Amino acid sequence: MANFIDRRLNAKGKSTVNRQRFIERYKKQIKKSVSEAVTRRSVTDIDKGEKISIPTRDISEPIFHQGQGGIRERVHPGNDQFNQGDQIERPKGGGAGEGSGEGDASNSGEGKDEFLFEISNDEYLELLFEDLALPDLQQTNAKQMVEFETYRAGFTNVGVPANINIVRSLRSSHARRIAMTAGKKKKLAQLKAELSNLENTPGTQAEVIIDLKQQIDDLQKKIDSVPFIDSFDLRFNNFAKREKPSSQAVMFCLMDVSGSMDQATKDMAKRFYILLYLFLTQTYKNLEVVYIRHHTQAKEVDEHEFFYSQETGGTIVSSALNLMHEIQQERYPADEWNIYAAQASDGDNWADDSPVCKQVLAEKILPVSRYFSYIEITRRAHQTLWREYENLQQDYANIAVQHIREVDDIYPVFRELFKKQPS
Incomplete structure (x- = not known):
């Protein structure tokens, strides 16, 4: 069997190990660590790289060997304690061996720590948003938004062993x-x-x-x-990314900043929207994002004010929906744009306003939208707004409703909302 050993010096940006093959092989463990990292981080460093810890037993290489077969009896030298048929007790904790460092201390023996693997920012984001896409994205008259696709670009003399032709x-x-x-x-x-x-x-x-x-x-x-x-x-398969023209799209981000939204709830909403923003900017080019904050009144704001403004007040959700409709009619015609929206709230709303929200959605927004997602962040029982949105799901397939109770729910809910649909 021939073995290929690449002894060339690594080009700039290339790791000494075959990173892509390693990431592909241990993607399950790495993606688990990535998803856990989302819930641990603050909103300011959610897009940084990550150090992945993989148990040593998970990176051991499988081997084939000839089994002995049959029934064999052995007498090991130095045995002065056991006779045939005796049952040997399980060793108590604290001995030497391999592990992650847990257990009682010992004054002898050696062990192996978990394998630590560091992924870059780009690899982190790629794993974070793998298999996600804007639902029902269709061609429109004007083509400005650009997706990137990987394609075969011939052969090259430089590459990683995984791409050897x-x-x-x-x-x-x-x-x-x-x-x-x-x-x-x-x-x-x-x-x-x-x-x-x-x-x-x-x-x-x-x-x-x-x-x-x-x-x-x-x-x-x-x-x-x-x-x-x-x-x-050595010749390597060369892969490159090229722009794939697609339809232009706009994402409306609607966030409730009323007095009922405490700081913890607002932080969870911010985490969700930061994930959404990173996903859109990582996957699509020239995609426009419109930020709308609302309490009793709605206002279009820039990115910084959307995430960091301290303004608060009562709650009238329909004000945000009406403002979204006005902006869409004025700047984003439905025959030229794919309209998307993501709304986050704790569900608290004036009881008389919830039916108005349903009416605005049914008559103005959902008929022109590709996808409308509503995220309710609360530990309380659902109120009238949730029930009105749930009723809309029976008549419209382009609205999704999800519930977030704690920080750990954010990433799973996000993936559920934007998972790539089968073509």
């Missing part, structure tokens, strides 16, 4: 060996023919034959010294 590499190796040994093999054939003639000719001096044989051996060694494959032969 075996056929191309062997073809290059074969061509190199032909070029380097063709002349030597031709001369070798001539020397062998000459040796055969001399051996069949009576009276030939032994010294001449010995010298000819030495030339043949030297030439054969030179031919054999040509390596089967060299670093110059």
Whole structure:
């Protein structure tokens, strides 16, 4: 079995280990750590890289070996405590061995700590938003939003072992060996023919034959010294990203900042919207985002004010929905734009206003929207707003309603809302 060993110096930005193959192999453990990191972080560093800890037992290499088979009885030297048929008690904790460092202390023995693997910001975001997409994104008249797709871009002399093209590499190796040994093999054939003639000719001096044989051996060694494959032969599949024109889209972010939204609830809403913002900017280009904050009155704000303003007040949810409709009608015609919206609230609303919200959604927003998601962040029982939105789900397939109780629910709910639909 041939082994390919890449001894070249790493290009800039390349790790000494095969990162992509490693991430693919242990994606389950890495994605679990990534999802847990989302809930631990503050809103200001949610897009940073992450250190992933993987138990040593999960990175062990599988091996094949010949089993002994049959029933065997052994007497080990030094045994002075046990007889045949005795049951051996399980060793108590505190001994040496492999583990993550838990258990009682011991004054002897060695162990192995968990394997620590650090992923970059781009790898972190890629894993965070894998298999997510804006639902029901369709072509519109104006094409400005751009998605990126990975495509095969021929072959390259530099790459990681996971992308080696075996056929191309062997073809290059074969061509190199032909070029380097063709002349030597031709001369070798001539020397062998000459040796055969001399051996069949009576009276030939032994010294001449010995010298000819030495030339043949030297030439054969030179031919054999040509390596089967060299670093110059390696060819790698080249992958690149290109822009894939798609329809332009706008995402409306509606957040309740009324007095009933305490600081913990607002922080959870901010985490959700930061995840949404990172997902949109990581996946799509030229996608517009409109931020709307509301209490009794709604106001369009910029990104900084949306996340950090301290303004508060009562609660009239329909004010945000009406403002969204006005902005959409004025700046984002439905025949030219894909309309999306994400609303976060604790569900507290004037009882008389909840039916108004349902009416605005049913008559103005849902008919022109591709997807409307509502996230209710509360530990209390659901109120009238949740029930009105749930009723809309029976008549409209483009509205989704999810409930967040605590920080750990944010990422699973986010993935559920924006998971890629089967085509």
